Amino acid sequence: MTRFFRLLRKDLQASLLPLGFLSGITLIVMLFTRVRIATGSWPMETALAAVSLPLVFMPLWLLWQSFQTLRVEWREDTVYTLLVLPVPGWKVMLAKLAAVCIEYSVLLGVTVFGTLIFFAPQVQLAMEVLPGSLWAVRNGILVYLFSLAMLASVVIFVQLAFVVSRMVGRAQGLVALWTLFLSSWLVDLCGSLLAPLFRWLPALSLDKLFRLYEIEAGIVVNWRLASEIGSWLGILGLFVLTGVLFEHFVEVNG
Amino acid sequence: MSITDQALIISNLRKKYPKVEALKGVDLALPQGEIWGLLGPNGSGKSTLLKCIIGLVKPDGGEIKILGQVPSRRTKAQIAFVPEVENLYRWMTVRQAIDFTASFYEDWDEGRIPGLLEFMGLDPDKKVSSLSKGMRARLKLILALARKAPLLLLDEPFSGIDPASRDRIVEGIVRQFKSEVQSMIISTHAVGDTEQLFDGVVFLDEGTVSLQGNAEDLRDQYGKSINDLFKEVFA
Numbered sequence: 001m002t003r004f005f006r007l008l009r010k011d012l013q014a015s016l017l018p019l020g021f022l023s024g025i026t027l028i029v030m031l032f033t034r035v036r037i038a039t040g041s042w043p044m045e046t047a048l049a050a051v052s053l054p055l056v057f058m059p060l061w062l063l064w065q066s067f068q069t070l071r072v073e074w075r076e077d078t079v080y081t082l083l084v085l086p087v088p089g090w091k092v093m094l095a096k097l098a099a100v101c102i103e104y105s106v107l108l109g110v111t112v113f114g115t116l117i118f119f120a121p122q123v124q125l126a127m128e129v130l131p132g133s134l135w136a137v138r139n140g141i142l143v144y145l146f147s148l149a150m151l152a153s154v155v156i157f158v159q160l161a162f163v164v165s166r167m168v169g170r171a172q173g174l175v176a177l178w179t180l181f182l183s184s185w186l187v188d189l190c191g192s193l194l195a196p197l198f199r200w201l202p203a204l205s206l207d208k209l210f211r212l213y214e215i216e217a218g219i220v221v222n223w224r225l226a227s228e229i230g231s232w233l234g235i236l237g238l239f240v241l242t243g244v245l246f247e248h249f250v251e252v253n254g
Numbered sequence: 255m256s257i258t259d260q261a262l263i264i265s266n267l268r269k270k271y272p273k274v275e276a277l278k279g280v281d282l283a284l285p286q287g288e289i290w291g292l293l294g295p296n297g298s299g300k301s302t303l304l305k306c307i308i309g310l311v312k313p314d315g316g317e318i319k320i321l322g323q324v325p326s327r328r329t330k331a332q333i334a335f336v337p338e339v340e341n342l343y344r345w346m347t348v349r350q351a352i353d354f355t356a357s358f359y360e361d362w363d364e365g366r367i368p369g370l371l372e373f374m375g376l377d378p379d380k381k382v383s384s385l386s387k388g389m390r391a392r393l394k395l396i397l398a399l400a401r402k403a404p405l406l407l408l409d410e411p412f413s414g415i416d417p418a419s420r421d422r423i424v425e426g427i428v429r430q431f432k433s434e435v436q437s438m439i440i441s442t443h444a445v446g447d448t449e450q451l452f453d454g455v456v457f458l459d460e461g462t463v464s465l466q467g468n469a470e471d472l473r474d475q476y477g478k479s480i481n482d483l484f485k486e487v488f489a
Contacts, residue, residue, distance in 0.1 A: 006357040014345060080341035084308050085358050086331035169272045247327070252310045 003087050007095035011069060012102060019103050022061065023110040026054040034118040051115070058107055059151070066100045066155040070162045080252060090243025093159055097239075100155050101148055108144060131214040139210050153235045157183055160242045166250050187234035194230030201225045260319075261286045261405050261437035262307065267316035269302050269461075276302040278461040279316065284405075287433040289451050291469075291480070292441035294458035295488050300441035301338055303458065304407045307439075308335045321404055331359065334403035336394045338410040342382045348393060349378040352400070361402040366430070370396045373429070374422060388419030395423055399430040406431075406438040412448065420447055427451060445481045455480055457487050 033050040036042040042050070073079040082092055116123060130136050160183055165176035206221040207213065262284040269277040276299045284290055292300050305311035307318055309325045320329040342351055348371070356362045371378060374392040382390065391411060398406055408427075412420045424447065431438060442448055455472065457465040464487060465472070469480055476483055 003358055006354060010343065010354060013350075014343070076344065077337075077339040077341050078343055080310065080337045080339055081343070081355075083310055084330055084333070084335050086327050087358065088327065249312070251312060252305065 003085075004091050004095055007087070007092060008098050011095050011099035014072075015065065015069070015099060015103055018065070019106060022054075022107060026107065026110055027114050029054055030114040030118045051119070054107075054111060058104070058111075062100055062104050062107075062151060063154060063158060065103060066096070066158045067162060069096045069099065070159065074166065083250065083252065088243060089245070089247030090240060093239065093243050093246060096159065097152060097155050101152055104148065104151055105144075112140075129215075131211070135211060135214055142210060153232075156235055156239045156242065160238050160245075163242050163245050163250060167245065183238055187231050187238065190234030190237070191227040191229075191231035194233060195227040198226040198229045201229070259286055260284060261288075261321060262439070263317075263319040264303075264307075265317045267303070267306060267318065268314045269299075269306060269311060270314050276461050277306070277313070277316075280458070280461070280463055282456055282463065282466065284437055284439060285454070286404075286437050287435075288453035289427075289431065289438040289440065290454040290456060291445070291448065291452040292439050292456050292458060293443065293445055293480075293484055294441075295443055297460075298458045299461040300443075300458055301409050304335070304409045304439065304441055307407060308333055310337075331361075332404050334398035334401045334406045336398045336406075336408045336411055338413055340390060342390060342393065344381070344383040346382050347378065348376050348380050348382065348385075351382055351393060352378070352397065355397045356400070359401050359403075363400055363402055366400045367396070370400060370426070370430070373426060387414060388416045391415050391419060392422060392426075395426055399426060402432070402435065404436060406436060408438065408440045410441055410443070412442055412444050417447075424448060424451060445484045449480045452480065457484070459488065 030051060033042070033047050036050075037044075037047050073082055085092075127133060127136065157180055161176040161179040164179040165172040168175050203222040203224050206223050207219050212219050260283050262282070264280055264282040267277050267280040267282075269275075274297075280299070280303060282303075292303065294300050302311055306313045307320065307325065309330060318325050321332060323329050343354070346354065352367060356364065374396055376385075376389060376393060376396070382393065385393065395408075395411060398408070411423055415423065427438070427440075428451065440448065440451065449469075452469045454468050455466065456463055465483075467475075472483060473479060478486070
């Protein structure tokens with residue numbers, strides 16, 4: 001595990017600068033919005049849009065980052081270092097995946113922190129409508145975990161597409177795009193094919209999980225897990241495949 | 255000489271890139287405990303050959319045996335490779351680059367580091383990005399020489415390096431190489447300054463071995479230095 005953590009630390013250190021920059025920008029946008037609200041220059045809708053801006057760009061930036069962490073290894077020839085290390089390919093990929101997830105967590109943490117600091121009165125107003133701070137925190141953590149799982153699966157698709165594109169000498173962008181389409185279709189197929197195996201699983205009641213009944217929203221959402229589990233297994237398979245391809249089939253001249 | 259005496263055996267190795275056939279059936283046997291020069295002009299296939307051994311490039315055919323094993327994750331742990339390209343993370347300090355490499359190899363000898371740093375004239379607190387090309391080449395060599403790896407592969411370690419750094423690197427190799435347990439291949443097209451290093455040489459020309467053998471035997475046989483022989487073969 002030491003080797004994995006060494007790789008993870010390396011990937012985190014490499015992204016310290018952009019992460020710090022984005023965190024700073026997020027806080028500056030929030031502070032600026034706070035000032036505009038305080039001076040009455042902006043209506044609430046505009047302020048809300050401004051605060052949401054970093055949240056909209058965050059997933060895009062993270063997707064770019066998951067592509068970039070691999071691309072930069074080729075661009076700066078450090079892939080020569082990575083590929084000669086006596087470590088399994090999946091560890092290299094897992095370190096990069098974990099780094100993106102940590103970056104996401106940090107950015108989200110900064111956003112929450114900024115919201116609590118700069119928009120305390122608005123948060124207090126919202127809390128009066130919600131059943132309680134414990135409910136908000138609990139649901140916040142659940143949303144965070146769901147979004148983290150979503151992000152991780154998308155990063156796995158991106159990693160596979162990039163690694164496959166590096167196995168060919170030309171039209172790498174096109175190959176990456178096709179790999180994205182093909183792997184999405186494969187995961188979908190995996191979900192459909194394996195669904196009968198997991199039919200015995202009960203549906204997950206999201207309204208109960210999120211305790212929506214406490215706000216008397218009257219929303220009922222049941223999540224059928226049977227096909228989802230097949231898809232997750234498919235994504236896990238893609239992750240293992242990426243590791244194998246990276247370790248055994250990628251060439252520095254590819 | 256038996257198979258166990260060979261650090262590396264390559265038979266009929268072939269590699270074709272989309273536009274060029276880089277290796278056309280290369281045969282090579284590197285005796286244990288020796289330093290061999292892989293000599294040839296640019297584009298002769300030297301780098302491809304070394305990349306095939308370490309696993310950075312997949313051969314199209316032929317066989318490679320490293321200490322009796324086919325290339326794998328295990329053989330990667332037994333090879334110290336210095337590529338021609340700048341493969342260091344530029345945002346790291348010299349110390350960080352050393353620590354990063356050290357954590358992946360069981361044969362790492364931390365005790366060699368202070369001496370190597372002093373000899374190569376490197377400040378561990380300096381960022382890699384602030385080092386000159388010669389200094390970075392020295393650092394790459396430190397990362398290889400600090401290991402007790404049975405096989406060392408140095409790809410053009412003197413390319414584009416100032417004479418002072420070149421002399422340091424040659425001296426560093428001579429000092430640190432342990433012939434009882436190590437073998438080494440150095441690829442280069444600058445034979446002059448390095449000839450004294452080689453126990454044996456392989457002349458690679460357009461993907462084929464045009465001449466190979468013990469350096470002393472070749473000098474006796476042709477009555478010339480390896481450098482003159484190189485000039486004659488590749489004239």
